[in-house]
Amino acid sequence: MEYMPTYKLPKKSRPCLMEPPPYCRNTDRAQALEISTPPVRLEVSDPSKLLSFVESLKDNNSKGLEKRINKYLKRETESQQAFLISVTSEEAYVQVVGGKKLNLIKRNKIPQGIIGSMYEKYKDPQCASLGELHPVFEDLMSVVLDNKSCNVVTVPILTPDNSYICLILACLVNPGKNNAFIVxxxxxxxxxxxxxxxxxxxxxxxxxxxxxxxxxLGVARKLFSHLGDLPDLLREIMAEARNLVDAERCSLFLLDEANENLVATVFDGSTSADVKEVKFPKNAGIAGHVATSGEIVNIKNAYDHPSFYKDLDERTGFKTRNILCFPIRDESGIIGVAQLCNKKEGDFTAEDEETALAFTVYCGLSIMHSLVYKKTNEAQMRTHLSNEMMMYHMKVDDETVKRMLLCIDPHNIPNFENLNFSPRNIPLEETPCYILKMFERLRLIVKFGINKETLARFILYVQKGYRDTAYHNWMHAVCVTHFCYVAIRNFKMLEHGYLSPLEALALLTSCLGHDLDHRGTTNSFQVKIGTTLASLYSSDGSVMERHHLSQTLCILNTQKCNFLECLDNQSFKRVLDMLRDCILATDLANHFKLLPRMEEITTSGYVKSNLEHRRILLSLMMTCGDLSDQTKGFKIAQNVAEMVYEEFFTQGDIERRMGNQPILMMDREKASIPDLQIEFLDSVCIPTYKILALLFPGAQSLIDIMESTKQCWEASKAIFHKHYQAGRGSLEILQNTALEEEVVQEMGTGNTEQLVL
Structure with a gap:
């Protein structure tokens, strides 16, 4: 392989596009120290003395520090005396003069804006002559100094951070150094x-x-422990107010009900024994000024103040020197005035004012709650007395209970166990015995060991608890109870486990009390006119139903009426829960909310082990019982409609007198009863019973009766129209005894007996 020589490529120098960060710069250490630390230059101070002075500042309180500062400045400026005036946004004060700590701090309130102007004026070091300072500071100096003619050089020291609104005036008396040196x-x-x-x-x-x-917080705990006794609370307020600001006396004045006078009925200290009440116009005196203006007032000399009400001292025998007076407020505004008199040492300070303002919050709250507590107690006592009076007039004597228990009448009215039997055929005086028989025949008395005498007394009390309204009366309660009883019997709900004996017990009890003390008016009417019941229950909805529940529980709590006392705690609580659910279910508004859930159960199937399904079944039974008059045939439906519309039209008349237009069904001049009844059957009754029939097919016969009743109402339209033209009203036509016969004739030949029953 051929040898290839290697070469080193020269490095390319790239220009630096960014400045290096400060920590990467090459900086001379000495230069860095010089930049970061400003030089210390002392023009007149001896460094060793100054260091020794600074080292001595080890006191953990401001008075000790001021004492050392005064001593150092006095020595270095060759002054006869030195002291500091500390100035805050509210006051100026002196707490140390030279080396002496004052037992009583000298204070003066300062007007607003002084600190800001002094910051602007003395931002450069300089001294201030007495003539240049605000009179507040001169007055303070004259109080501190014994020799009024001495020379005082004052140097303002401003805090470096303007967020801390404070300054200090260093005051040097007869200094031996010149002003430039002193500054x-x-x-x-x-x-x-x-x-x-x-x-x-x-x-x-x-x-x-x-x-x-x-x-x-300690005061608040004490005050709120006296809410039950207003005079005791007022005495506690006065005592705590005295202690907080170290005053000799506290007076507490509350505005009267007419909001025209300030009144004191509880007194503090050695007030003359013959003074039972002090009362004066709310615009008189210092207390009156505070009550009308809402401002806190701090007066150093009471008798020099033009608003001071001297008559009060004359009437109480107390000599007032200085006063701190502040308003007491609640949510609605000023309810009174507290007046603190004669601070034990000196005058009331700005700190005392702040404490008083904080204290007044607790005063107002405690007084307001005490008054509310008192009114609540009075209302409870009135309610208790009303209940006692009601129970006295409702009282069921033991003889009546015994007659009911020893009744030898068999009470075997024919067809009593049939679904389409109407209890309105039972003589009214016999109805309590029939109710008792229902509990017996379902074997609830034996099952739970119910005291029969207690149950009988409960039934008789409930009967007396119903008002004599046209429809929502005791007989209506009997009808509802009877339907649920015969439904349990005919559909064999106990035998097949649809209901437990405890649920059956709760259901019958709910039926009895579901309309207790009904006033013959609707929930919306109660809310619209703002009745007492609406005030109690409107926030939760179902105004009348919640009242019926409350009255039922009230009777249960009446002596010798609680037939449920035989139950154990868990069963008793469960029955009370079922009572609430069942009675509230009779409000059709609640029924329509539950209707989709009821339909869902019929589709998916009723599960006996599902507690929610059982709760909904109880609600369905209550609603069906409440509507059961519509399942008894046209004759009963006609009689019931007469009662219902008598109530409706009476309510409509009241609304018209109040200047309101009643809704159609309440308007006796416009209501078409046949149309309203047909709509009621189609939209409420038949759909509800169809759900019941899907669960219990035996209820289908009741739907057939309602369909027949609807046909009768359809036939009655022509009859009503004929009578309308003759000038008769709906209720008058309905009350006509010949209406049933006219309906039969209108329907023509056929099995009218089945339609009319």
Whole structure:
């Protein structure tokens, strides 16, 4: 193989298109230090003294640090005295003078905008003469200094970061150095000590805020433990307010119901014993000013203030020096005023104002909840009394219960066990005995060991709980209960496991109470006019049904009426759940929601072990029972329609008097009863019973009866039309005893007996 010489290719130099990052640059170390660290130049300070001073700043409190700063500045400027005025956005204060820590910090509130203007004016180091400073600072200096005629040189020190809104005024009394030296010395001193002082002050403020929050939480716990007694709560509020700001006295005034006067009925301290109430117009005095303006008021000398209400001191015998007054609010606005009097040491501060404003939130909440709690208790007591009165008038005496239990009548009315039997043929006074017999024949009393006397008393109480309305009355409850009873018997639901004995017990109990205390009006009517029932139940829907459930449970809880007490806890809770589901199912709005699920079960097949299927079957049984009057033939359907439309038209009349137009079925002037009944059968009754017939074919006969009833209503249209032309109303025509005969004639010859039953 021929030898091939190798050559090294020369490297191509490419131009650098980007600057190298800073960490890759070759920089001289000395140059880097010079760039990153600004030089320290001291013009008047001795470096060794300054370092020793900075090293001594080890105190963990701002007063200790200020004491060392004052001592250093006094020595270096050859002053007689030195102190610092700390200025925040709300106040200026002095807490150390020279080497003496003040027991009572001297404070002055400052107007808004002062700090901003001082930042602008003193951004360059300079001293300020007394004439240049705001009077707030001059007043503070005059309080601190004993010698009013001394020379005070003041150097403003601004915080380097404007986000920390604070400045410090270094005040030197009769200094031996000139002003230029003093300005440089003060600025050089604070260049190395300001950060330590600010951090320590911030830490103290945070610790103080934490302590105040913990104190306020403790106050809240105390206040909310006194909600049951408003006077006791007010006394607790006054005591806590006093303690929080260290005041001698607290007065609490609440606006009266007319919102015209401030009233105090609970007093703090040694108020004259004969003073039972203090009342004055809400626009009088300092408290009145706060009540009308909503502003917090801090007054150093009460008697010098033009709004001070001196009569209050005269009536209570208390001498007021200074006042901190703040409004108490709830969700609706100002409900009262708290007035703190005579701070034990000095005057009320800006911090006291902040504490008071935080405290007033808890005051308003606790007072509002106490008033609500009081009203709730009163409402509960009124309800309890009403229930007692209702139960007294509903009271079933033991003699009545005994007569029912010892009744020797066999109560064997013919066809009672048939599906198309109408319980409306049973004498009203015998209905409780027939209800008791239903429980016996289903062997529920024996199965669960039910106390027969307790069950009888429950039945009699339920009977008395129904109002004397045209349709939704005790007899309607008997009809619904009878249908579910005969359905269980005829369809052999217990034998075939469609229902358990416990479910049958819950079903019959639900039937009895499903319309308890019905007012003869619809849910929508209750909501529209804003009744008490609507207020209680409208948020959950099914206003009347929830009331019926509540009344049923109320009777169960009545003494000697709880026949379910024989059940164990689990069974008892399950029965209560079934009571709720069954009674709410009688609201057709809920029925239509369940209808698709019912149809799905008939298609896929009823599964006896499926708890959801069993729950839906109970709801279906309740709805069928509620509609069962339509399965008894035209004569019963006609009588029931008369009762129903009497209720409907009465409600429509009320709505018309209220200026509202009633819906068609409630309007006695426009309602066509035959058309409405046919629509009711087609859209509600027959579809519901068809689902029942798919599960239990024996129910088909009931659908046939409803179809026959529908034919009768079709035939009655011409009769109604004829009577309309004669000037008669729908209800009047329906009440005509000859209507049945006219319908038979209208239908012509045929088996009219089957149609009319």
């Amino acid at each position: 440089r010395m003060v600025n050089e001193t604070f260049r190395f000590s300001l950060t330590v002082l600010l951090n320590t002050t911030t830490s103290e403020e945070e610790a103080k805020t934490k302590k105040e929050c913990q104190a306020l």
